[in-house]
Amino acid sequence: NAGVTQTPKFRVLKTGQSMTLLCAQDMNHEYMYWYRQDPGMGLRLIHYSVGEGTTAKGEVPDGYNVSRLKKQNFLLGLESAAPSQTSVYFCASTPPDLTGELFFGEGSRLTVL
Amino acid sequence: RKEVEQDPGPFNVPEGATVAFNCTYSNSASQSFFWYRQDCRKEPKLLMSVYSSGNEDGRFTAQLNRASQYISLLIRDSKLSDSATYLCVPRNQGGKLIFGQGTELSVKP
Numbered sequence: 001n002a003g004v005t006q007t008p009k010f011r012v013l014k015t016g017q018s019m020t021l022l023c024a025q026d027m028n029h030e031y032m033y034w035y036r037q038d039p040g041m042g043l044r045l046i047h048y049s050v051g052e053g054t055t056a057k058g059e060v061p062d063g064y065n066v067s068r069l070k071k072q073n074f075l076l077g078l079e080s081a082a083p084s085q086t087s088v089y090f091c092a093s094t095p096p097d098l099t100g101e102l103f104f105g106e107g108s109r110l111t112v113l
Numbered sequence: 114r115k116e117v118e119q120d121p122g123p124f125n126v127p128e129g130a131t132v133a134f135n136c137t138y139s140n141s142a143s144q145s146f147f148w149y150r151q152d153c154r155k156e157p158k159l160l161m162s163v164y165s166s167g168n169e170d171g172r173f174t175a176q177l178n179r180a181s182q183y184i185s186l187l188i189r190d191s192k193l194s195d196s197a198t199y200l201c202v203p204r205n206q207g208g209k210l211i212f213g214q215g216t217e218l219s220v221k222p
Contacts, residue, residue, distance in 0.1 A: 037154060043215075048208065094210075098145045098206070102210065104157055105156060106155070
């Protein structure tokens with residue numbers, strides 16, 4: 001079972017470039033999340049979605065946009081990358097059931113020069 | 114006040130020791146709670162979930178104190194392989210999942 005798949009796994013960008021991270025899950029989960037993790041820090045929520053066509057801001061949404069056009073996919077976009085966005089990005093999904101655990105992708109390491 | 118707070122540590126303990134960390138949360142509507150383990154900034158893996166007062170799984174015990182709004186994780190007979198960062202996340206109806214900063218544990222020989 002694939003679970004949660006993130007692409008790409010590694011990317012180097014120049015300041016000002018744009019890119020999109022794709023998260024795909026095959027578990028039919030309603031809820032999906034994008035987190036970033038910087039050295040010495042926990043996971044910080046960027047944006048999340050509680051269903052197809054819906055998105056909401058998390059703790060650190062500035063500089064990012066997201067879309068959930070299909071239930072299985074959650075896209076994270078950087079319109080104009082900045083060095084401060086150098087980070088490891090994790091996608092996760094879960095069912096709406098309160099007892100449901102989060103399933104994570106393997107992470108995407110992004111470096112902005 | 115942060116929504117979820119953890120002592121970042123590091124907690125340095127010898128093998129065989131018992132260690133405990135707490136996670137405090139501010140949203141009183143939180144109904145379920147999860148402890149995740151993370152190794153070297155890889156993806157977090159579920160360690161334990163807590164829905165009522167507590168849960169036990171082998172050497173690991175999680176306790177929930179709703180009155181004081183914290184959950185604790187107790188690790189008995191620590192192993193070298195327990196060295197990791199432990200993250201907590203409360204869950205409520207809204208869908209927004211905020212993690213604590215994580216507590217780093219280092220178990221030494």
